[in-house]
Amino acid sequence: MSESDSGPKQVSDPEYHSQNHTAAQTCGWTANALRGEGKCYKYAFYGIESHRCIQMTPVVKCNERCVFCWRDHAGHAYELGDVEWDDPAAVADASVELQRRLLSGFGGNDEVPREVFDQAMEPRHVAISLDGEPTLYPYLPELIEEFHARDITTFLVSNGTHPGMLDRCDPTQLYVSVDAPDRKTFDSTVKAIENDAWDSLVDTLDVLAGKADTRTVIRSTLVRAEGVHARGPLAGPTGPGFDAQPRGDSGVRRGNERVPAGPRHYQGG
Numbered sequence: 001m002s003e004s005d006s007g008p009k010q011v012s013d014p015e016y017h018s019q020n021h022t023a024a025q026t027c028g029w030t031a032n033a034l035r036g037e038g039k040c041y042k043y044a045f046y047g048i049e050s051h052r053c054i055q056m057t058p059v060v061k062c063n064e065r066c067v068f069c070w071r072d073h074a075g076h077a078y079e080l081g082d083v084e085w086d087d088p089a090a091v092a093d094a095s096v097e098l099q100r101r102l103l104s105g106f107g108g109n110d111e112v113p114r115e116v117f118d119q120a121m122e123p124r125h126v127a128i129s130l131d132g133e134p135t136l137y138p139y140l141p142e143l144i145e146e147f148h149a150r151d152i153t154t155f156l157v158s159n160g161t162h163p164g165m166l167d168r169c170d171p172t173q174l175y176v177s178v179d180a181p182d183r184k185t186f187d188s189t190v191k192a193i194e195n196d197a198w199d200s201l202v203d204t205l206d207v208l209a210g211k212a213d214t215r216t217v218i219r220s221t222l223v224r225a226e227g228v229h230a231r232g233p234l235a236g237p238t239g240p241g242f243d244a245q246p247r248g249d250s251g252v253r254r255g256n257e258r259v260p261a262g263p264r265h266y267q268g269g
């Protein structure tokens with residue numbers, strides 16, 4: 001069975017809740033914050049309240065097959081022709097509804113103060129980072145505007161393969177994965193479906209450099225099997241506002257070994 005035949009398995013994953021092509025999952029930090037057991041680093045850096053954060057994606061499909069990806073690639077079938085896309089307002093509605101459904105059980109939890117639960121029912125931040133490549137959703141810039149119009153800040157994670165789309169996106173914070181220092185390592189590590197993915201990623205760095213009002217961050221997963229060196233395209237001047245977030249490779253679950261297991265990726269965006 002080909003990947004495309006096997007369908008979007010991840011949308012039916014019991015840990016994901018979904019409406020059409022929008023999927024959400026409770027971040028571990030969101031649950032911790034509800035119980036008063038700590039908040040993610042974005043609280044310390046940016047004041048993001050983890051219990052008011054939605055972890056979601058408007059599309060679970062992806063155009064890369066990274067060797068360190070901990071997701072089930074069978075759920076990443078790339079063919080998009082049969083998708084009936086919801087409009088941005090419907091995706092935003094679905095995100096909030098999914099979050100409320102996911103967190104509803106905390107309402108009866110003695111460890112969760114009522115006031116904190118009520119706040120969680122009115123999310124103020126969305127991490128568009130759950131899974132898939134969000135730039136494959138054709139109305140992503142409008143979706144980000146829709147969230148902002150609802151007083152919800154946005155955090156977007158992309159693999160950088162669609163610079164034109166990212167140029168039109170102005171999230172509160174934009175993370176782009178740069179997981180190889182050169183085309184050869186990129187090809188063997190990221191295994192992009194599109195032949196021009198490396199050139200697109202390099203173009204994306206120029207797009208980031210031109211973002212005046214968006215916090216931009218480069219995220220690199222350091223894979224032991226491929227050598228721990230993922231900053232090649234960043235060696236030259238890349239403009240203001242760049243930060244870097246190195247990560248260890250995560251190993252792969254589901255018995256689908258692709259790289260030697262390393263430190264686990266933190267949960268959440």
Ligand code: SF4
Pocket residue numbers: 027028029030040041042048049050051053054055127155267268269
């Ligand atoms: S999804 Fe990301 S931003 Fe939101 S609470 Fe989890 S780690 Fe923090």
